[in-house]
Amino acid sequence: MVEIELDGRRVSVAEGSMVMHAADAAGVYIPHFCYHKKLSIAANCRMCLVEIEKAPKPMPACATPVTQGMVVRTKSDKAVKAQQSVMEFLLINHPLDCPICDQGGECQLQDLAVGYGMSASRYGEEKRVVFHKEVGPLISMQEMTRCIHCTRCVRFGQELGGVMEFGMQERGEHAEITTFIGRSVDSEVSGNMIDICPVGALTSKPFRYSARTWELSRRKSISPHDSTGANLVVQVKRDRVMRVVPLENEAVNECWIADRDRFSYEALNAESRLKSPLIKQGGQWQAVSWDVALNYVADGLQRIKAEHGSQSIGALASPHSTLEELYLLAALVRGLGSENIDHRLRHSDFANRAADGAARWLGLPIEALSKLDRVLLVGSFLRKDHPLFAMRIRWAVRHGAQVTSLHAVHDDWAMPLAHRLTAAPSAWAQTLAGVAAAVAQAKG
Numbered sequence: 488m489v490e491i492e493l494d495g496r497r498v499s500v501a502e503g504s505m506v507m508h509a510a511d512a513a514g515v516y517i518p519h520f521c522y523h524k525k526l527s528i529a530a531n532c533r534m535c536l537v538e539i540e541k542a543p544k545p546m547p548a549c550a551t552p553v554t555q556g557m558v559v560r561t562k563s564d565k566a567v568k569a570q571q572s573v574m575e576f577l578l579i580n581h582p583l584d585c586p587i588c589d590q591g592g593e594c595q596l597q598d599l600a601v602g603y604g605m606s607a608s609r610y611g612e613e614k615r616v617v618f619h620k621e622v623g624p625l626i627s628m629q630e631m632t633r634c635i636h637c638t639r640c641v642r643f644g645q646e647l648g649g650v651m652e653f654g655m656q657e658r659g660e661h662a663e664i665t666t667f668i669g670r671s672v673d674s675e676v677s678g679n680m681i682d683i684c685p686v687g688a689l690t691s692k693p694f695r696y697s698a699r700t701w702e703l704s705r706r707k708s709i710s711p712h713d714s715t716g717a718n719l720v721v722q723v724k725r726d727r728v729m730r731v732v733p734l735e736n737e738a739v740n741e742c743w744i745a746d747r748d749r750f751s752y753e754a755l756n757a758e759s760r761l762k763s764p765l766i767k768q769g770g771q772w773q774a775v776s777w778d779v780a781l782n783y784v785a786d787g788l789q790r791i792k793a794e795h796g797s798q799s800i801g802a803l804a805s806p807h808s809t810l811e812e813l814y815l816l817a818a819l820v821r822g823l824g825s826e827n828i829d830h831r832l833r834h835s836d837f838a839n840r841a842a843d844g845a846a847r848w849l850g851l852p853i854e855a856l857s858k859l860d861r862v863l864l865v866g867s868f869l870r871k872d873h874p875l876f877a878m879r880i881r882w883a884v885r886h887g888a889q890v891t892s893l894h895a896v897h898d899d900w901a902m903p904l905a906h907r908l909t910a911a912p913s914a915w916a917q918t919l920a921g922v923a924a925a926v927a928q929a930k931g
Contacts, residue, residue: 491557506548506559507535517561518570518599520577520685521637522549525741527646532577532637534599536569537561545569567603574603577635580615580660581686588633590687592700596635615660623671625678625750627692634664634688640680646885647743647878648674649870649901664688674901675874678749682732682742693753694730698722707734710748711807715853715875717744721752728752738854745874788823797824806830857882862890863922866915868898877901893918 488499493513500509510517520532530550537548540558545566560566585591617631645651652672655662681691703722710717718734731752733744764780765772791799802820804813820828831837841847856879869877881902889905895912910918
C-alpha cells in the first residue's frame with residue numbers, strides 16, 4: 488500500500504493506483520469527463536487537473552500514479568484555476584442550448600459548468616459545427632456539435648462491447664466522433680454509450696424529447712430477458728414507461744445493461760398490445776371489464792372442476808414471469824386441487840432439470856466471470872444469449888484469460904478465442920468426452 492496526503496488527509500491505496508482512485512477511496516470528488524471507473528485511462532479532457540507538491544504544473548488526477556508521501560491538493564487556487572481554464576476551453580465550441588438539449592438536467596458538463604464555468608465567454612469567433620450522423624434506430628447523433636471528445640464511447644466499444652464501432656477522425660477542432668464509412672452501430676450493448684456520454688451528443692432515439700428527467704418517477708426492476716437478472720430502473724411518467732436505465736450492482740450487471748433490457752419497453756406502449764380483457768361471444772372477441780372477465784374465468788374453472796374433476800385443470804406459466812407471479816399461479820391451481828402446472832412452453836430437452844426444491848445455477852458468482860483464467864462454453868453464443876456475461880468474459884480475456892467454444896456454427900464472438908470446436912449438437916457429447924480425455928492425459 489502507498490500512503491499519500493490528499494487535501495490534508497492521509498489516504499492509503501494500492502501501489503499503481505492513480506490519484507483519482509485515491510480520491511474515490513477518500514470520498515473526494517475531482518471533476519472529470521473522460522475518466523470512467525470501468526474504462527481505460529485516456530486523460531484527454533484535462534478537467535481533473537490537481538496540484539501536486541513539487542510538480543511544475545497541475546497534473547491530471549486520472550493519469551498520475553501515486554507515490555509514497557505524495558501531497559495532493561484538489562481545491563487549491565492553482566488546481567481550481569486550472570480546472571476553470573479547461574472548462575473555458577471546453578465551452579469554446581459547445582453550443583449554449585441547455586434548455587433545448589435532451590440531456591438537460593442530467594448532463595455532467597452542465598453541472599460542472601455551474602461550478603467551474605465563467606458567467607460570460609471571452610470567445611468571440613464562430614463556433615464549429617459538426618454535421619449530424621445516422622447510426623441506426625437506437626442512438627441519436629443529431630447534435631454532435633456538443634461532443635467534447637472524451638472518447639468514452641470509443642473506449643467502451645473497443646474494450647467492453649468488443650467492437651470498435653466509433654472512432655475519431657480529423658485533428659484539432661476538426662476532430663469528430665463517427666462510425667467509419669457510414670456504418671451503423673449494431674452492438675448488443677450499444678445503449679450503454681448513451682449512459683456514459685457526459686454531454687448531449689449521444690442520446691436515446693426512442694426516448695428523445697419525450698420527457699425531462701425531473702418529470703420521471705423511478706421503479707426498481709429486474710431484467711426478464713435472460714438469467715443474468717440485470718438490475719434496472721424503470722422511469723415512468725403518468726403511468727407510462729418512458730425509459731429503462733441500469734441500476735448499478737457490482738455483483739450482477741455492474742453499471743451496464745443489454746440493449747434488449749433498455750429498449751424493449753417500447754412494446755409496452757405499442758398500439759397492438761392487449762390492454763383490456765376479451766371474451767369471445769358469438770364468434771367475436773368483445774372487450775369487457777376486469778370484474779366480468781375474472782368472474783367468467785372463475786365460473787368456468789368451477790364448472791370444469793365439478794364436471795370433469797380437478798385433474799382436468801392445468802396451467803402453463805411463462806418462464807419470464809416473476810417468482811411472485813409464478814407462486815400465485817401455483818397457489819391458485821393447487822387451491823383448485825390440481826398439480827398440473829408447468830413452464831415448459833417450447834419443444835426442448837428438459838431432462839437436465841433440477842430436483843424438486845432446487846435450481847440449476849452458474850456454480851460461481853457472476854462477478855467471478857471477470858477473473859477467470861480458462862473458459863469452456865458449450866452450445867451457447869454468449870454474445871447474444873447473455874450479453875453481460877460476454878462483457879465480463881471479454882474483460883477477463885483482456886487480462887489473459889483463454890476461451891474455448893464448442894458450438895454448431897462459427898459465430899462472431901467479438902473477442903479472441905483460444906480454441907473453437909465446431910460440431911453438430913448430436914456430436915457434442917463425443918467431443919466433450921475427447922476434451923475430458925485430453926485433460927485427464929495432461930494431468931497424468
